Amino acid sequence: MVPDRTSSKYTFVLAEKPQAAARIAQALATQRPVKKRLRDLPYYEVDWNGNHLVIAPAIGHLYGVAQERRGSPWPVFNVTWKPIYEVDRTKTRLKSWLAALKTLGDSAESFISATDYDVEGSLIAYTILKYALNADLEHARRVKFSTLSRQELQEAFLHPQPSLDYGLIEAGRARHELDWLFGINTSRALMSALREAGLFEKLSAGRVQSPTLYEVVKREAAIRSFVPIPYYSIMATAEVDGAVFPAYYEKEKLQSLQEAVQVVEDCNGNFGSIKAIHTSERHVPPPPPFNLGALQREAYRHFHSTPSRTLRVAESLYLQALISYPRTDSQKLPPSIGYHAILDGLARSRNYAPLIANLQKEERTLRPAEGERDDTAHPAIYPTGNLPSSGLSNEEHRLLDLVIHRFLAVFSTPYVKELTQLTITVQEHSFRATGSRLLAEGWLRYYHPYSSIAVLPLPPLTEGQDVFLKSVQYAEMYTQPPAQYNSSSLLRFMERHEIGTKATRAETIETLQRRGYVKGDPMQATELGWATVETLKRNFRELLSVDLTRHFEERLAEIERGAKTREEALQEAVVFLKDVFGKFAETSKENSKELATAVRNARRDSSVLGSCPVCKTGEIRIIISGRTGKRFAGCSRYFDGACKYTTPLPQKGSVEPLHRVCQTCGHPTVRIRYYRARPWLLCINPECPKKAGWRKHGVSDLQKASPA
């Protein structure tokens, strides 16, 4: 049913999410806002500053890019925007949401876009206003805010921008259309190659995804072809007046064993003298405030939270008005955010009160440490000063704590470390010793427990003093391969090469995992990942290059600034793609054979859990019952009649073989993944002694599993 007052004039306010709409309504209402519902859509009616507002939420993107006519052969270059339920069949429930928005918007007199102030937010509002509400875009206004706090929202609605942010909108449209053109065409090329071999598998490639996958594959190749080379390092235990400390040979790496043995022979058990003592102070300034990338990396370091998970938790904190908008690149905190008010708000918590009292005593004028990166739309991530009213989840609580500690640290002073370096000479050889002590704690005090530094004091020493080298030993070491990428380091790679956006990088990494191109964390490229890269390299080599991605990122930035048009960027992409796809058919047979082998092996890999613990000769495989459609595990020798072993598996979520056996009973183990939830490790043996406690509590084996 349409709102009571739709007959009178009202302004339609579009928020990005239901929770944001509720926050806006609460902030603007003088009394409790009136919450109503039209079909599935919750909305609010509020009188604000002489206007009647109807505040309704989107639920992410309600329009998406699609090809003009279904079933056209690829390559396709004609794009259009369609309701999301037509583009993505899993989103059919959004049909009624969109219809309800349309009903509410039909009688509106004016429109305000109050979605998140960034490319995606602006685009969400634009597509709904344009396609669903048929709004008068000339007169639509835009509000800009970085937190969902009452004060900032009221300020934003008092001074709305007179027009929509077309720079962001055009850049957003171009990004979606470019990504669609690259993604749909290359993905279809891969799948059509596979179809030639009689197989079907959802394969994808894209402007951002493919160079990222290529980087993982290249790293994997470097690791798999790594030859460690020996080198030798020499360490001594030095003694002065009964005090001992470690010293290291002047050359960190000796390239030959012979040389190392000679040094040990010359120095072991001999006296040397202290030639030079050099003391210096190192002032380490506070870290800059968090932007999204830094927050994701720090959360991974401390909590092992994946970048996409951190983003989801941060968004939840933002929607609860506890932190500012998290999708930001900025490392700057302008005074307009109100440092003192935030600190006063946080000081209401006894956890932070002593730290804040101390900070306010030490720092009369609050001036934050800032990094170089800036974002015109939002400042760095900061706490709003609001304290959580109801219970936060553990993940939310620890991320909020991290953001608050970082916020406090940026206002503090550098920590000061004294470094002492000395040289000990023995015959023609020199050893170095280094000691350190903390002179001033500075920002470390505020960033505890998220930072710590090692200190190693040296005994009091003077130049010319004799030193006894109690023991001198060499150790054979080896050069090491580069580390495998993990979610955090891969995110850093994407940031460094400016591929993707702060909002989409984590999602790209998740897509690589979902498609089965990489597995585990640290990540390992799967055979399917290798074959996809090989096929892309043979046919669309440019697509693997970060240069191409970066080139289009620059185009998008130019569109945002108004220096280029969306049409120009799209035209450039179409010319490029036409050229590339012209060559694809020539190598089609080779492509299809390699991909088909990889897909078959990947399917086999994902269905084999390990060797059979009963007959010891067969393999335990995931089997779908033809009769009931249920999933279970069974021995591959069942059909020979040699082994009757079967065991149930959880029916929900995905089952990923770990290729490890249970330490307790020796049965294969699997990882169960549910959508947006922590994965679980499970031994497939229902009788595993580790599960004895579950039965005691009446919990079925397959309902409960040990956390990963």
Next chain:
Amino acid sequence: MECQICKRQVRLNSALCRYHSLALRRLLRRYDAWQKAAQVEWKEYLRRLDSNPFTGAWIREIIAWSDAAGKSQEDLKRLANLSTATPQDP
């Protein structure tokens, strides 16, 4: 033709795929550094690499294959020269 180690497709008359060819070249090239550092013979070099945790999987596969096929260092050198794989990394 298939790679003698991993059964991947190989191009032209190479015995190994591009990945194992790359690994083979690296294995041969790094021997000089090992000789200088630890004065080891070829067999000892392979043995120590095989037991080293940092050795790459493809290198291990080359070692196992050359051992099983009785390939000498000279055989491997000839094979590396015959390999038609491009010299760059994947």
